[in-house]
Amino acid sequence: MSPLVDRKVLYCESAPSGTIKLQIVPEIMSKEYQMRAAINQKLIEMGERERLKELLRAKLVECGWKDQLKAHCKDVIREKGLEHVTVEDLVTEVTPKGRALVPDSVKKELLQRIRAFLVQHAAL
Amino acid sequence: MKMEELSVSSLDNSKLEALAQDILSDLVEDACLGLCFEVHRAVKQGYFFLDDTDQESMRDFEIVDQPGLDVFGQVYNQWKNKECVCPNCSRSIAASRFAPHLEKCLGMGRNSSRIANRRIVTGNNTNNKSESDQEDNDDVNDNDWSYGAEKKAKKRKSDKNPNSPRRSKSFKHKSSTSSKTNQDNEAHAPPKDSYIASSRPVGMMGPRRRVENQESPRMLMKDDAFSQ
Numbered sequence: 001m002s003p004l005v006d007r008k009v010l011y012c013e014s015a016p017s018g019t020i021k022l023q024i025v026p027e028i029m030s031k032e033y034q035m036r037a038a039i040n041q042k043l044i045e046m047g048e049r050e051r052l053k054e055l056l057r058a059k060l061v062e063c064g065w066k067d068q069l070k071a072h073c074k075d076v077i078r079e080k081g082l083e084h085v086t087v088e089d090l091v092t093e094v095t096p097k098g099r100a101l102v103p104d105s106v107k108k109e110l111l112q113r114i115r116a117f118l119v120q121h122a123a124l
Numbered sequence: 125m126k127m128e129e130l131s132v133s134s135l136d137n138s139k140l141e142a143l144a145q146d147i148l149s150d151l152v153e154d155a156c157l158g159l160c161f162e163v164h165r166a167v168k169q170g171y172f173f174l175d176d177t178d179q180e181s182m183r184d185f186e187i188v189d190q191p192g193l194d195v196f197g198q199v200y201n202q203w204k205n206k207e208c209v210c211p212n213c214s215r216s217i218a219a220s221r222f223a224p225h226l227e228k229c230l231g232m233g234r235n236s237s238r239i240a241n242r243r244i245v246t247g248n249n250t251n252n253k254s255e256s257d258q259e260d261n262d263d264v265n266d267n268d269w270s271y272g273a274e275k276k277a278k279k280r281k282s283d284k285n286p287n288s289p290r291r292s293k294s295f296k297h298k299s300s301t302s303s304k305t306n307q308d309n310e311a312h313a314p315p316k317d318s319y320i321a322s323s324r325p326v327g328m329m330g331p332r333r334r335v336e337n338q339e340s341p342r343m344l345m346k347d348d349a350f351s352q
Contacts, residue, residue, distance in 0.1 A: 036143060043147070056151050057158070066159060073163045077172070085167055090160040098156035099149070107148065114144040 039118065048117055052110065059106045069098050 043049040060066055076093045077085050166172035188197040206219045212229040227233035231240060 032139075036146075039143070040147075049151075052147075053151055053154060056155055060155060069156075069159055070163065073159075074173075077163075077167060082167060085164065087160060087164045090164055091157065094160055095153065095156045098159070099152055102152055110148055110151065111144050114147050115140065118140060118144065 039121075042121055043117070046121075052113060055113070056106070056110055059109070060102070063103050063106060065098075065101055065103070065106075068101055069094060072097055 040049075043052075073090060073094060076090065080089055163172065187195050189195075190197075192199065194200045203219050207216045208219055208222045209215070210217055210222070210225060210229055212226070215225075217225045228236045228239060231237065
């Protein structure tokens, strides 16, 4: 966290024209951000993030999301040509559709688990 | 790590919800990325399109979903009501009973010898027996170890061979102490005990011998228990 504290010093509000105005987005300094980072760290340390990831993967396979998206990938590949497909192509094509296709029930269940984790491990 | 005075509990619900949503979207993005990497590797290694065949074969082998048919399009109870003609006795038998009938008819299989024997010994109208009777006989003959079956067998044996040295077989069940001769007789007798083998129709020697060998070790073991 120390780099953030250092950057705070570099923040200058006003500067004469011709000089570079350093503007650091204040959100990074906020306690909320720090708290979020701490939560994420805790999520990882306790292995809960891994478990959530596995749970999400399993549910997405069950509900057919993976197959749907794979079919979409096939279209993208046929369009771009088999030899010239790159990871970036796939990511840019697939991610927005993937986000949209997640069924509500899956979202609900995972949110429930995340909320339960947050409430249980408040502030330590 | 210093958290100062801020904690999750001090967050209002909307912020909590927003936080949970962010975590969820991170997880979903991880899943999407995972899929992209998997697909990309499959493409580059050349196994992505392996499960696609040409349209025509896919139509040929499509799953059939009609009533009365299985997934391959075959009628599944087609053979229920068909009748087959037995090559041995030239009778018309129902398909589901054909295999057991053939077993009895040709004199092969486990119990065919017993039934044939019994029929010969009792000397009755075997040709008029229905198939259900044959099945009943199987059940009775399966009682290798029951006293009743052996008694029946023994009775008939005594009728058949009044001069055979195996007369003393009747000692078998009475007591464990027995003379040496009796023991010898018992050693020999048991194989014949469980089924009637007194008179063997000439044409059926082979299979019966096979059956006999299978059963004799068992009978001998039982005998040991009795004769001490």
